Amino acid sequence: MSTDKKKLLEMYRTMVTIRQFETMAGEYFAAGQIPGFIHLSIGQEGSSTGVCSCLRPDDYVATTHRGHGHMIAKGADLKRMVAELFGKVTGYCKGKGGSMHIADFSIGILGANGVVAGGLPLIAGAGLSIKLRKTDQVAVVFFGDGASNRGPVHEAMNMAAIWKLPVLFVVENNQWASTTPQGYACALGDLCQRAAGYNMPGYSVDGNDVLAVRETTLKAVAAARQGEGPSMIENKTYRIRGHFEGDPQKYRDQAEVLTWQEKNDPIRRFEEHLVKSQILTKKKSKVIWDEVKAELDAALEFAQSSPYPKPEDALQDLFVNA
Numbered sequence: 001m002s003t004d005k006k007k008l009l010e011m012y013r014t015m016v017t018i019r020q021f022e023t024m025a026g027e028y029f030a031a032g033q034i035p036g037f038i039h040l041s042i043g044q045e046g047s048s049t050g051v052c053s054c055l056r057p058d059d060y061v062a063t064t065h066r067g068h069g070h071m072i073a074k075g076a077d078l079k080r081m082v083a084e085l086f087g088k089v090t091g092y093c094k095g096k097g098g099s100m101h102i103a104d105f106s107i108g109i110l111g112a113n114g115v116v117a118g119g120l121p122l123i124a125g126a127g128l129s130i131k132l133r134k135t136d137q138v139a140v141v142f143f144g145d146g147a148s149n150r151g152p153v154h155e156a157m158n159m160a161a162i163w164k165l166p167v168l169f170v171v172e173n174n175q176w177a178s179t180t181p182q183g184y185a186c187a188l189g190d191l192c193q194r195a196a197g198y199n200m201p202g203y204s205v206d207g208n209d210v211l212a213v214r215e216t217t218l219k220a221v222a223a224a225r226q227g228e229g230p231s232m233i234e235n236k237t238y239r240i241r242g243h244f245e246g247d248p249q250k251y252r253d254q255a256e257v258l259t260w261q262e263k264n265d266p267i268r269r270f271e272e273h274l275v276k277s278q279i280l281t282k283k284k285s286k287v288i289w290d291e292v293k294a295e296l297d298a299a300l301e302f303a304q305s306s307p308y309p310k311p312e313d314a315l316q317d318l319f320v321n322a
């Protein structure tokens, strides 16, 4: 696969941005400055970045309750994201939606989703719209291993298959669905085996290897753009943080978390690859981490200095003016 140096460094920066965004969100949540619930994707940056690195701004993405990484990788505005997490009027939903309701139609982000597996029927609809409009866009849905056992997955994959819709079903198998280990709730070894039931290609990928994710996604995207229909990709990864911030995590052994963190960090793995390939130096890497931090500090400042929405605006924006 030939990915040029500029693109590789852009992908590295995206992964660093997601990691720093999530780390910052965890810290401010713990400090009581972020209301509601947040679910972080630390450790899953290879999947979000690898997939979105293959997409155009006019391609669609539907994501989940754990969607910050997908949105950042698709190009969402950090200031508006942070402001939304803080419940401020300058946020994506004017501070009234929070983490699980962020959307940005201008760059194809059809939304986070608090309903587990809720993104799949939605993305089948987006795929049908692409087909009817005869464009060469693609529509991608991210969902978890827990979500993969729900009914809407069958309905959406079946429809996408019979109508040959340009859809990518990307299941992020991070080993845990809240407190349930993946193997407890599903009889399959590889979740991509489900693809066979819909006569579509299915790939299982090391989701912490961003280049492997990109290589597989490029294949699936090319097929979708050429009218060959949907594919399923399983990115095998691991959820490093609790299910939600504040989760006491009594259901799993912290040694398991540490092993993934120390031996299989997707950012460290990519960084080592880039350094070995003489694309990145330790010095340049530090510059990138510092630049991203400065960008996030500016987003934080923007969010913190923005006002909360007014109580009288609570019922505004409930309906779209058609």
Ligand SMILES: Cc1ncc(C[n+]2csc(CCOP(=O)(O)OP(=O)(O)O)c2C)c(N)n1
Pocket (backbone or CB within 6 Å): 064, 065, 066, 114, 115, 116, 117, 143, 144, 145, 146, 147, 148, 174, 176, 177, 178, 239, 243
């Ligand atoms: C329809 C529905 N059922 C249950 C829930 C509660 N819930 C929220 S997240 C979650 C686990 C999801 O696990 P998975 O799909 O593997 O995603 P992950 O959290 O690991 O990213 C559950 C059961 C919900 N939000 N929606």
